[in-house]
Amino acid sequence: MVRFGIIGTNTITEKFLQAARQHPDFEFTAVYSRTEERAEEFAEKHGAAHTFTSVQELAKSDVLDAVYIASPNSFHAEQAIVCMEHKKHVLCEKPMASNQKEVASMINTARTEGVLLMEAVKSTLLPGFRSLHDNLHKIGQVRRFVGNFCKYSSRYDAYKEGTVLNAFNPKFSNGSLMDLGVYGIYPMVVLFGEPKTVHANAVMLESGVDGEGSLIAEYEGMEAVIMHSKIQHSYAPSEIQGEKGSIIIPDISEPEGIEIYYKDGTNESLTPEDVYDPMFYEVQEFISLIKNQQSQSLVNSHENSLVAAKVMEEVRRKIGLVFPGDL
Known part of the structure; x- marks a missing residue:
């Protein structure tokens, strides 16, 4: 099983969870929100055992292996880098970040830390x-x-x-x-x-x-x-x-x-x-890459995200x- 934490408690996250649960190796274990009330509400609704109001604490936690980031675009780079610095794989909603400088920083961190980074472009x-x-x-x-x-x-x-x-x-x-x-x-x-x-x-x-x-x-x-x-x-x-x-x-x-x-x-x-929900295939790709110890997708590659x-x-x-x- 690949244990996922989630950053962002919005409509896209709900759709992601619905699709991801169709994968036999997906497990939802933790959620981050700015408020404890919202984190607990989301965790209870979707069955996560752990809640966080600090991205740093989420990243440091040993209850997850990977993070799906669906926060506002301006937060993607900072949150992804914190998670990757604590050896968490990152599936980041599109667009990857605000600009190419931030995307390059995310890619460099992924390579330095030896973790997977993939932009969640489902199409x-x-x-x-x-x-x-x-x-x-x-x-x-x-x-x-x-x-x-x-x-x-x-x-x-x-x-x-x-x-x-x-x-x-x-x-x-x-x-x-x-x-x-x-x-x-x-x-x-x-x-x-x-x-x-x-x-x-x-x-x-x-x-x-x-x-x-x-x-x-x-x-x-x-x-x-x-x-x-x-x-x-x-x-x-x-x-x-x-x-x-x-x-x-x-x-x-x-x-x-x-x-x-x-x-x-x-x-x-x-x-x-x-056969599956549209967002299933990005989860399938991401989990497959983790299991095969690959650093990036051949389709949603680092180079394609940077370009x-x-x-x-x-x-x-x-x-x-x-x-x-x-x-």
Whole structure:
């Protein structure tokens, strides 16, 4: 069994636990929250035996082997480094950190301490994405990647009424790019590597973060177009356009129902049957890496996380979005 502690007691953590419990080697043993009341409430609801109100004490504890971090983005680096310095493996929610400097520090700590660090980008570990990757050659020379993820945030209603929650607060390294744009950027990096140049635009909100935006990344012989938003919804799919056909991805955040449409009018389904919750596969990858004593994932690798952070930092430079962690 791999004993997990959790930092963050929010909706994403609830979904993580639901998926993780489908893995036979997952055990939830400890939870951190800023208040003892919330920690105990969460532990009782989900069956954890230990609670902590100090990340340092959680990291030092011998009741866990690994930590899943789902706190606000601005806390990821500091919390992950503390845990890794105490020999805990870290599965960190996307985006990995506020900027590439923090991501590099996290990677260096993981290597120094000999522990596993992996960014919890679920989409690139799903069976549908793996099938897409394996069949990409069928559409010939790729000329354009379109990653579209625009999802109206329920927190935007509160924002419009004058309440700025974490999702729209630059203090926590949030905004549309960080929360949703990463769903297009990370698979772009996994499939095509680091772009040569990046151009970007955004609609900025008075709170100081981007409400929505787009970017064009230039590659040799192709381009990638990423669209993201937290202030309007899109029903358009994502797409990879090649000279022999196009791959249609209905939901870039959970790639399934993927099809190739060839130039001759035929089509082919690429999606294998999913048996587990979408977040299960990142847990499966993470636990497998621990058991095989591997230092990083081949898919959600350190290099891919660093390049994704670099791209997002360049986008923020172009749109004028600065986080406290950048200073």
